[in-house]
Amino acid sequence: MTEALLKVENLRIELTTRAGVAPVIDNLSFELGHGENISFVGESGCGKSMTALAIMGLLPEGVGRVASGRILFEGEDLTAASDSRLRDIRGNEISMIFQEPMTSLNPVYTVGEQIAEVLRAHQGLSARAARDMAADLLDAVRIPNARARAGDYPFQMSGGQRQRVMIAMALACRPKILIADEPTTALDVTVQAQIFDLLRDLRRDTGTSIILITHDMGAVAEMAERMIVMYAGRNAEIGPVEQIIDHPRHPYTKGLISCVPHIMATLTEDRPDLTEVPGIVPGLREFGQDRCLFASRCAYRTEQCLRQRPPAMAFDNGQLADCWHAETL
Amino acid sequence: MTDRPLLDVENLTVRFAVRRGGVFGRKQFLDAVDGVSFALARGETLAIVGESGSGKTTTALAVARLVAAHSGRVELDGADILGLEGEALRQVRRKVQFIFQDPYSSLNPRQRAEDVVREPLLSLTDMPRDEQQKVIDELFVQVGLRPEQKRLFPHQFSGGQRQRIGIARALATRPELIICDEPVSALDVAVQAQILNLLRRLQKEFGLTYLFISHDLGVVQHMCDSIAVMYMGRIVEHGPRLSLFNNPLHPYTAALLSAVPSVDKARRAATRRILIPGDPPDPVNLPPGCRFANRCPVAQPQCREAEPELRTVAGGQRVACHLVKEDGTAPL
Amino acid sequence: MSEPVTLPEEAPEQARHPFTEAWEMFRRNHAALVALVLLVLICVLAVIGPVLYGRDPYDMVWAPFTRPGENWDFILGTDYLGRDLLAMIISGARVSIIIGLSAAFVSIFIGVTVGALAGFYRGWVEEALMRFTEFFQVLPTLLFSMVIVALFGASLPMITFAIGVVSWTAVARITRAEFLRIRELEYVTASRASGARNAKLMFRVILPNALPPIIVQSALMVGSAILFEAGLSFLGLTDPNVVSWGQIIGSNRTYFLDASFTVTIPGVAIFVTVLCISLVGDGLNDALNPKLRAR
Numbered sequence: 001m002t003e004a005l006l007k008v009e010n011l012r013i014e015l016t017t018r019a020g021v022a023p024v025i026d027n028l029s030f031e032l033g034h035g036e037n038i039s040f041v042g043e044s045g046c047g048k049s050m051t052a053l054a055i056m057g058l059l060p061e062g063v064g065r066v067a068s069g070r071i072l073f074e075g076e077d078l079t080a081a082s083d084s085r086l087r088d089i090r091g092n093e094i095s096m097i098f099q100e101p102m103t104s105l106n107p108v109y110t111v112g113e114q115i116a117e118v119l120r121a122h123q124g125l126s127a128r129a130a131r132d133m134a135a136d137l138l139d140a141v142r143i144p145n146a147r148a149r150a151g152d153y154p155f156q157m158s159g160g161q162r163q164r165v166m167i168a169m170a171l172a173c174r175p176k177i178l179i180a181d182e183p184t185t186a187l188d189v190t191v192q193a194q195i196f197d198l199l200r201d202l203r204r205d206t207g208t209s210i211i212l213i214t215h216d217m218g219a220v221a222e223m224a225e226r227m228i229v230m231y232a233g234r235n236a237e238i239g240p241v242e243q244i245i246d247h248p249r250h251p252y253t254k255g256l257i258s259c260v261p262h263i264m265a266t267l268t269e270d271r272p273d274l275t276e277v278p279g280i281v282p283g284l285r286e287f288g289q290d291r292c293l294f295a296s297r298c299a300y301r302t303e304q305c306l307r308q309r310p311p312a313m314a315f316d317n318g319q320l321a322d323c324w325h326a327e328t329l
Numbered sequence: 330m331t332d333r334p335l336l337d338v339e340n341l342t343v344r345f346a347v348r349r350g351g352v353f354g355r356k357q358f359l360d361a362v363d364g365v366s367f368a369l370a371r372g373e374t375l376a377i378v379g380e381s382g383s384g385k386t387t388t389a390l391a392v393a394r395l396v397a398a399h400s401g402r403v404e405l406d407g408a409d410i411l412g413l414e415g416e417a418l419r420q421v422r423r424k425v426q427f428i429f430q431d432p433y434s435s436l437n438p439r440q441r442a443e444d445v446v447r448e449p450l451l452s453l454t455d456m457p458r459d460e461q462q463k464v465i466d467e468l469f470v471q472v473g474l475r476p477e478q479k480r481l482f483p484h485q486f487s488g489g490q491r492q493r494i495g496i497a498r499a500l501a502t503r504p505e506l507i508i509c510d511e512p513v514s515a516l517d518v519a520v521q522a523q524i525l526n527l528l529r530r531l532q533k534e535f536g537l538t539y540l541f542i543s544h545d546l547g548v549v550q551h552m553c554d555s556i557a558v559m560y561m562g563r564i565v566e567h568g569p570r571l572s573l574f575n576n577p578l579h580p581y582t583a584a585l586l587s588a589v590p591s592v593d594k595a596r597r598a599a600t601r602r603i604l605i606p607g608d609p610p611d612p613v614n615l616p617p618g619c620r621f622a623n624r625c626p627v628a629q630p631q632c633r634e635a636e637p638e639l640r641t642v643a644g645g646q647r648v649a650c651h652l653v654k655e656d657g658t659a660p661l
Numbered sequence: 662m663s664e665p666v667t668l669p670e671e672a673p674e675q676a677r678h679p680f681t682e683a684w685e686m687f688r689r690n691h692a693a694l695v696a697l698v699l700l701v702l703i704c705v706l707a708v709i710g711p712v713l714y715g716r717d718p719y720d721m722v723w724a725p726f727t728r729p730g731e732n733w734d735f736i737l738g739t740d741y742l743g744r745d746l747l748a749m750i751i752s753g754a755r756v757s758i759i760i761g762l763s764a765a766f767v768s769i770f771i772g773v774t775v776g777a778l779a780g781f782y783r784g785w786v787e788e789a790l791m792r793f794t795e796f797f798q799v800l801p802t803l804l805f806s807m808v809i810v811a812l813f814g815a816s817l818p819m820i821t822f823a824i825g826v827v828s829w830t831a832v833a834r835i836t837r838a839e840f841l842r843i844r845e846l847e848y849v850t851a852s853r854a855s856g857a858r859n860a861k862l863m864f865r866v867i868l869p870n871a872l873p874p875i876i877v878q879s880a881l882m883v884g885s886a887i888l889f890e891a892g893l894s895f896l897g898l899t900d901p902n903v904v905s906w907g908q909i910i911g912s913n914r915t916y917f918l919d920a921s922f923t924v925t926i927p928g929v930a931i932f933v934t935v936l937c938i939s940l941v942g943d944g945l946n947d948a949l950n951p952k953l954r955a956r
Binding site for chain 2: 043044064142144158159160188189190191192193196197205216217218219220221222223242245255256257259260262263264265266267268269271273274275276277278280281297303
């Protein structure tokens with residue numbers, strides 16, 4: 001078996017808050033293969049973005065830290081790597097795009113200059129070569145008339161184009177992993193379709209692995225092979241996307257899928273009420289308790305759920321669900 | 330009972346002045362909403378969908394008299410409300426209420442929850458204090474909030490609970506028409522379902538009429554009886570829920586629907602994604618012809634010359650496209 | 662499958678006014694808390710000091726230029742006319758603080774009115790009011806207030822007015838900026854949808870939410886008004902019938918080289934008061950700034 005590109009083992013990240021120390025990521029393990037697309041799903045406050053920041057080595061300084069566990073990138077433990085090594089890996093090997101393309105670009109430089117800057121810093125290209133390559137990259141992310149648009153400032157571009165520029169910048173050094181944190185949340189749905197299309201093609205052409213963070217099950221179904229459903233900093237369910245959507249083993253996954261009114265192949269007059277997941281994600285204070293943190297919102301909870309944290313239940317098809325009742329669900 | 334629709338909008342236009350090039354720039358006009366017409370029957374839900382810049386929210390605000398309309402008519406129960414002022418406008422506001430998009434900025438942080446709900450009662454009715462309190466108590470129960478939460482301030486609630494307060498406020502004066510402007514788009518998915526179910530329950534209970542603004546087609550197909558699709562200030566297609574979703578006529582509607590990612594394997598297999606590259610034209614200097622022509626995958630020369638009118642085709646759908654045939658066959 | 666279990670009821674949350682939370686934030690800023698205590702002490706001194714310490718600040722009680730500590734009857738010494746410096750400081754505190762507060766009040770009143778109207782009505786109202794504000798902004802403040810005082814006489818109300826009139830522009834700009842921001846928020850639109858009239862929108866809905874930065878600015882304004890008054894009195898533009906800290910410095914400045922304490926003691930009084938006000942303003946800023954509170 002080939003070694004996974006990225007392997008996260010029993011990761012625990014603690015956040016120091018006024019109320020004390022809370023494990024925002026609690027015993028999370030997963031693997032990402034070469035050229036694979038994995039998706040993180042969950043509501044806000046479940047630790048999806050925190051996982052991404054941990055992989056990037058960008059945990060909020062002085063507040064968040066890796067308490068235990070390892071993040072192995074090509075066999076190298078990133079939690080033990082020096083700052084300069086992490087800087088080297090960031091952008092070169094692993095890069096990230098964010099939700100808000102408006103604020104992620106510096107407004108006083110042209111987009112071409114900003115991409116060229118990344119190339120010069122990481123690959124030591126000459127100014128001229130960097131400029132040429134920046135234009136090529138803009139062309140690769142399908143910005144029409146790329147050479148001329150490289151001279152545009154961010155405010156002269158639409159939201160979708162700015163996100164393309166961010167992708168171009170992230171891809172500048174041909175990273176092995178691209179982390180996309182809700183890359184299309186701020187964009188219109190037709191633009192989202194174009195960005196997804198672009199990401200799919202780029203993955204096919206460059207073999208980049210993608211970690212897609214989203215709350216949209218539809219996007220997961222379209223984009224990813226495997227997904228991780230996170231709840232309150234813990235793994236709720238992990239496994240192949242098709243299988244989980246067909247038969248979720250965790251009540252939270254089930255809720256996430258059925259609480260959204262999906263557009264089906266053929267619509268009918270019949271519109272039953274949506275399945276509700278009552279309540280909201282617990283606050284940080286409750287993180288880390290030895291019980292199922294979803295129990296307060298769960299229709300299937302029993303005494304056991306409140307007494308003890310459920311272990312990961314493994315299924316033959318590769319699904320793993322952290323629920324006492326996974327087998328009966 | 331008459332057949333008269335509760336809300337009848339005719340040729341509504343909302344115009345904004347924009348200045349290009351600083352203080353000395355020439356004043357130009359942008360029609361954010363350009364000749365929009367639709368009708369909405371009592372007890373039904375009409376969705377206006379579209380992407381950013383389509384004018385859907387501006388339409389809603391104009392119908393609620395929260396932005397000034399430039400021309401057109403908005404009839405509520407047969408009477409034009411656009412010219413009303415003073416006491417007459419107050420009467421209209423009682424009948425038309427608004428639910429806002431952002432549960433964080435739509436509640437005054439200095440008001441207690443019960444005072445938020447009381448505000449329309451104070452400004453729009455002459456209800457005595459004890460009766461107000463009774464109404465507020467009932468509303469809290471109806472939207473699923475606990476009575477002891479009445480005294481809390483907005484920042485002590487979660488997003489979903491805040492939206493419930495906003496809904497209670499909209500219901501306070503027992504309005505006939507409620508305009509919901511993206512009421513769930515700022516909420517987490519699990520909370521969205523709670524609010525959508527609540528809105529549907531309240532509609533049944535009080536016979537409410539909703540004008541529902543959204544960009545989320547999944548939510549729209551779940552909530553609405555008919556849908557109007559807007560693009561650059563104009564309605565490009567308007568039809569009943571099933572026909573519009575199962576048989577979109579306008580190329581833009583088709584592209585919009587094909588862009589929605591779906592968990593349904595059958596739908597993914599059946600949909601051919603229609604990409605519409607490029608950007609919409611500059612709304613201040615519109616090109617002649619159809620506004621969608623520069624991105625339309627099937628545009629013909631005639632589309633760049635004459636602007637298509639919104640016309641009714643077989644099957645009852647209204648569509649603004651030269652290429653849709655009279656028998657209701659789509660060009661795509 | 663076993664029966665779902667019910668969860669224990671959560672304790673109901675207490676209603677907490679936003680200002681209660683702000684006070685809790687403020688309390689955690691120790692420097693600001695100490696400064697607040699000091700300020701309160703200074704104010705108490707200003708109010709009841711003259712009663713406790715009965716000596717008239719105008720009486721020539723001892724030999725001029727008695728150094729502090731030379732004679733324990735006059736702890737802080739005497740000035741060039743042999744007047745008790747401690748009595749002067751106590752009596753001056755009252756004047757300085759009254760001028761500080763009322764000048765700040767004048768400038769806030771003008772500033773908030775102008776800023777609120779400009780930010781709320783936009784259009785030509787805003788254009789006119791902001792040009793008006795800019796006109797005051799470019800006036801050399803000290804010179805302009807000197808002209809006012811020189812023309813209309815150096816009485817306390819006139820000095821207060823002169824200081825207020827030259828320092829309201831910052832408040833106007835802050836208020837306008839806040840109004841421009843808040844008027845676009847949905848709860849203001851919601852109030853309009855609920856039928857609120859303009860006056861209610863301005864003063865009951867927007868203004869309370871615009872207050873935090875205005876409060877911070879007002880606190881700092883009190884400090885700068887005290888400094889301003891000191892500057893004017895130093896130049897002799899002051900009411901000769903009352904003692905203020907600046908006036909003590911002004912009248913003793915000729916003897917600075919021989920008896921520096923006559924200048925430094927009131928100087929320290931001004932310094933401590935203004936510093937305390939700044940620290941409190943800083944604490945208020947932290948407490949009322951929601952971005953910091955998110956942590």
